[in-house]
Amino acid sequence: MVALADLVDIRGGGTPSKKVAEYWGGSIPWASVKDFKSSELSITQDCITELGVKNSATNVLPAGTIVVPTRMALGKVAVTATNMAINQDLKALLVKDERVLDKRYLLRFLESKSDEIAKQGKGATVKGITLDVLRELDVYLPFPNNAEKSLKEQKRIAAILDKADAIRRKRQEAIQLADDFLRSVFLDMFGDPVSVDKVSFGDVVAIDAKMVDPREDAYIDLVHIGPDRIEKETGMFLPALTAREEGLISKKFLFDERHVLYSKIRPYLRKCALANNVGLCSADMYPIRAIDGKTTREFIWMLLLSEQFSHYTETLPDRASIPKLNRTELALFEFSLPKYESQVKFSKVVNSVLSMKSRYAIEVSKENLLFGSLSQKAFSGKL
Known part of the structure; x- marks a missing residue:
């Protein structure tokens, strides 16, 4: 095991003054906890300007940077898909030597420690963790005495977990598409009533x-x-x-x-x-x-x-x-x-789609268990 502080540099963020309009609405994505919707940070709700960056404690991070919240949403982790700034509730983990630690491996490792990190949160209403919690987190590295062999094994593990994650995400996307389909059918059938x-x-x-x-x-x-x-x-x-x-x-x-x-x-x-x-x-x-x-x-x-x-x-x-x-x-x-007969037709569509969603949800549950099992094995040297 190696302390996270020995493997990464931790960089914080900040928030430009909301009172200065010139700091906001620019072209630089600015991430906060509310943007953590998956393991990838690609789109943010807010953007800032270069002036906002210069006049605040935020940092613009390169694409491919791993980011974790230290306040709210504890246990979540994501990688930036593009260059972006972050606020003070987030911390960037910059790998010191990519010959020693693979980024995708670190991402998957931190995901496996989600519950452990969340449990260390302190606070009456809003939970947070100190930087020491991150710094002292023990990271499992395979073959610690052979950097080349270790990196190769890290990449193998990350590839397996990435593939397993992609499978379960496709199923989750199918569920989302089913929801979108129902909304679309509802609007098509009842969204523009005439003489009703x-x-x-x-x-x-x-x-x-x-x-x-x-x-x-x-x-x-x-x-x-x-x-x-x-x-x-x-x-x-x-x-x-x-x-x-x-x-x-x-x-x-x-x-x-x-x-x-x-x-x-x-x-x-x-x-x-x-x-x-x-x-x-x-x-x-x-x-x-x-x-x-x-x-x-x-x-x-x-x-x-x-x-x-x-x-x-x-x-x-x-x-x-x-x-x-x-x-x-x-x-x-x-x-x-609408006419009752039209509602009955819609109900049949709903029940058919919900039946499909139920089957997908069962598969997602199984895939989540499989992913958890793979992660547990991977970070204990048994994969």
């Missing part, structure tokens, strides 16, 4: 799920869904615990396969899912039932995920530090209701 009367949301749905005691035998082993168990914008469920496992005490809504689950907390996150079993949901969720003959739950699901509904929630007044959508506001939402 508007209705209020409350006229075509019901929120009548009963509340039950999760400690009762009939409910204690049902899964509990809160807003944090639904992936934003996609409607995919995340792993959840049962009422027994969570030790729930307060009453919860009982939902089943007829319901659409919508999070009333922070509507802009668009957390909405089609229930696929019987379960419990928190009071921060609305279990919405489409009234048969008027609308379908698949149509309601996509409507709640639409730009039209998001725009509506954005026009509502904020009454608290945490935005919430109350029942009256939900019921008063007006939209053009």
